[in-house]
Every structure is written in C-alpha cells, then in structure tokens.
Amino acid sequence: MLSAKALSKNHGTHCALNNVTFTVGQGEIYCLLGANGAGKSTTIKLFLGFMKPTSGIAEVDGFNPEVDPQAVRSRLLYIPETIALYDELTGYENLDYFARLANVEDPSRARLRESLSAAGLPADSFDRRVGHYSKGMRQKVGIALAITKNARALLLDEPTSGLDPKASTEFHELLLRQRDRGTAILMATHDLFRARQVATTIGLMRTGELRHSVDASKITTSDLQDLYLEAMADAV
Numbered sequence: 028m029l030s031a032k033a034l035s036k037n038h039g040t041h042c043a044l045n046n047v048t049f050t051v052g053q054g055e056i057y058c059l060l061g062a063n064g065a066g067k068s069t070t071i072k073l074f075l076g077f078m079k080p081t082s083g084i085a086e087v088d089g090f091n092p093e094v095d096p097q098a099v100r101s102r103l104l105y106i107p108e109t110i111a112l113y114d115e116l117t118g119y120e121n122l123d124y125f126a127r128l129a130n131v132e133d134p135s136r137a138r139l140r141e142s143l144s145a146a147g148l149p150a151d152s153f154d155r156r157v158g159h160y161s162k163g164m165r166q167k168v169g170i171a172l173a174i175t176k177n178a179r180a181l182l183l184d185e186p187t188s189g190l191d192p193k194a195s196t197e198f199h200e201l202l203l204r205q206r207d208r209g210t211a212i213l214m215a216t217h218d219l220f221r222a223r224q225v226a227t228t229i230g231l232m233r234t235g236e237l238r239h240s241v242d243a244s245k246i247t248t249s250d251l252q253d254l255y256l257e258a259m260a261d262a263v
C-alpha cells in the first residue's frame with residue numbers, strides 16, 4: 028500500500044533522506060524511530076506530496092503523489108503531532124467540515140456520530156466546542172475522519188507526543204483497531220516501547236538512512252533499545 032522506493036531528498040547540499048526503501052502493506056503498522064533530524068518527517072512528507080523527492084518514489088497504492096495527487100489524497104489521512112481543528116466548531120462540526128473537504132459524499136449525521144464514537148469520543152463531547160477538548164480528544168477527531176473517509180493508509184507524525192499515558196494507550200489501541208480493518212499505518216515516533224508493542228515492522232533511521240528494518244514480533248524491547256542506542260551512537 029505504501030512503498031518507498033530508493034527515496035532520497037536533498038535540501039541544497041544537505042541530504043535529509045538517502046536511498047530509503049521499505050513497504051507498508053494493508054493491515055500493517057510501520058514505525059519509524061530515530062533521533063531528531065533523522066528523516067522521519069521528511070519520509071512522511073514525501074508520501075503526502077508536501078515535498079518532492081530528489082530521486083526515488085513514494086508510492087501510495089501504486090500512485091505517485093507527484094503524478095496523481097488526488098488519487099493519493101483520497102487514500103490517505105495525515106495526523107501530525109497537533110491536529111489542526113477549528114476551535115470554535117464542535118467535534119461533530121469539525122468532522123462534518125473535514126469529511127466534506129475530503130470529498131466524502133453527503134456524510135450523514137448518523138455516520139459522522141458513529142465515527143466519533145468508534146474513535147473513542149464520548150457522545151456528550153460530540154456537540155462541545157473543540158477548543159475545550161484535550162489533546163487526546165483532538166487526535167481522536169483525526170481518527171474519526173480516517174474512519175469516515177475510509178482512509179486506506181494513515182500517516183502519523185509523533186501523534187502521541189504530549190499525551191498522558193492513558194490517552195496514549197487509548198490512541199495506540201485505536202491504531203490497532205484501524206490496522207485490523209486493513210489500514211496501512213506509517214508512524215514516526217520517539218516512543219520505542221509503544222513502537223515495539225504496536226508495530227509490525229520498526230525502521231531505525233539515522234541521518235537520513237534507514238539503518239535497520241526489524242520485525243517487531245521478533246525483538247524484545249531490551250534488544251530493540253540496544254539496537255537503537257547502537258545505531259544512534261554510530262551517528263556521532
């Protein structure tokens with residue numbers, strides 16, 4: 028579903044991403060781990076078409092965002108560290124607005140409310156202004172949009188940064204549910220322990236390179252931590 032093929036990105040003489048190749052299939056979670064500046068966000072932005080690769084391709088369901096931006100956008104949902112919502116609108120109104128923007132045809136009230144509920148928002152919050160939502164609740168509106176839109180892939184850039192442990196646990200449980208619906212999930216994170224818990228595959232990045240791609244079911248948290256530290260120490 029998501030396929031990075033020899034993906035490279037330079038900013039002038041600075042190489043942000045160097046020949047990165049990996050795939051994320053339907054029903055898989057691929058977590059990108061790495062120090063600040065390793066190239067995680069760059070990878071995500073290339074799939075979104077927010078920037079153009081210097082070489083290589085970031086394909087979404089066989090579509091290249093440079094060639095078929097509409098086809099790519101209709102398949103993806105992006106959740107950044109802090110999701111941008113209209114604080115003056117309610118959770119329901121935000122979802123309705125963004126669903127229409129995403130070309131969901133005539134999203135019914137019942138469907139939108141079901142999505143908010145499936146994303147773990149309590150019914151009494153649907154009609155409250157989002158300005159009064161916690162950060163965890165705001166991120167859930169993003170998941171509700173993914174559900175409404177039936178997004179085939181989720182791109183997440185440190186989505187649980189700043190969430191308390193309970194909210195973070197809930198959010199990761201939601202991701203597992205989306206995975207089980209067949210969604211392909213690519214997530215940049217600094218949370219090694221959560222990555223080990225939820226990922227199908229973990230990619231360890233440093234200075235623009237994908238140093239290791241690890242089957243999450245075949246590594247202990249302690250071994251992953253050692254591998255991470257080893258890869259990062261190598262960068263110094």
Ligand SMILES: Nc1ncnc2c1ncn2[C@@H]1O[C@H](COP(=O)(O)OP(=O)(O)OP(=O)(O)O)[C@@H](O)[C@H]1O
Nearest residue numbers: 038041042043061062063064065066067068069070
């Ligand atoms: N628009 C830009 N112009 C120049 N350099 C950039 C630009 N965007 C990113 N970079 C550089 O590219 C490299 C990769 O950045 P990127 O944001 O992908 O890292 P990251 O792994 O997501 O880091 P973080 O964990 O801090 O979010 C960094 O050295 C960064 O400074």
